[in-house]
Amino acid sequence: MxxxxxxxxxxxxxxxxxxxxxxxxxxxxxxxxxxxxxxxxxxxxxxxxxxxxxxxxxxxxxxxxxxxxxxxxxxxxxxxxxxxxxxxxxxxxxxxxxxxxxxxxxxxxxxxxxxxxxxxxxxxxxxxxxxxVRPSGSPPALTEREQQVLDGMSRGKSNAEIGRELYLSEDTVKTHARRLFRKLAAADRAQAVALGFRWGFLR
Missing domain, CATH: 3.40.50.2300 (Response regulator)
Known part of the structure; x- marks a missing residue:
């Protein structure tokens, strides 16, 4: 049952x-x-x-x-x-x-x-x-900016807040986020952060 x-x-x-x-x-x-x-x-x-x-x-x-x-x-x-x-x-x-x-x-x-x-x-x-447990295969290669954007997401920061921290425009942060989602095969921020922990990008 x-x-x-x-x-x-x-x-x-x-x-x-x-x-x-x-x-x-x-x-x-x-x-x-x-x-x-x-x-x-x-x-x-x-x-x-x-x-x-x-x-x-x-x-x-x-x-x-x-x-x-x-x-x-x-x-x-x-x-x-x-x-x-x-x-x-x-x-x-x-x-x-x-x-x-x-x-x-x-x-x-x-x-x-x-x-x-x-x-x-x-x-x-x-x-x-x-x-x-980390997913099988090799981890995707993230750029320094993508790693920084992922870190901001893990702290619950909005795109605008991440942009202010990194001295980037909100549109630029969104571009990095889209690339990040594609590399991680993530559908949204929550999944990207979860995958970030599993791959070891976040601790």
């Missing part, structure tokens, strides 16, 4: 995600938690196949809860839930062992695809530390 634990401190969001996950083929049981502390207490007892964890919550928060969960249970499969663009939170969570992320306002199809992929990777024998 495939079980998923959804953790979000907002009841409406939690219920919406719970319903979306419940519609995924193969998922037989979906439970809900309202805090990272609750997940840490319940995981050893319930042993869900997948935990969907909100990045930002009161208390210890989703990032720290994920870190503690994977440290205590390396076989745990965690995917982060984000609202809007939160590359810093996502990157920190993935560098601590989360397998990926999905936006709370994603379509049911996107949620289903993310859940299915996370469950498949778990059943194929990947452990909870999979996302901290």
């Amino acid at each position: 495939t079980t998923v634990l959804v953790c979000d401190d907002a009841p409406l969001a939690r219920e919406a995600i719970r319903r979306a996950v419940g519609a995924v083929p193969g998922v037989e049981r979906v439970t809900a938690a309202g805090s990272g502390e609750e997940v840490l207490a319940r995981f050893p007892i319930e042993r869900p196949d997948l935990v969907l964890m909100d990045v930002r919550m009161p208390g210890i928060g989703g990032v720290e809860a994920s870190r503690r969960l994977v440290a205590a249970h390396p076989d745990a499969t965690v995917v982060m839930l984000t609202m809007g663009e939160d590359p810093d939170g996502v990157a920190r969570a993935i560098s601590s062992g989360a397998r990926g992320y999905v936006a709370k306002d994603a379509s049911r199809e996107e949620v289903a695809a993310t859940v299915a992929m996370a469950l498949a990777s778990s059943k194929n024998g990947a452990d909870g530390r999979a996302q901290r």
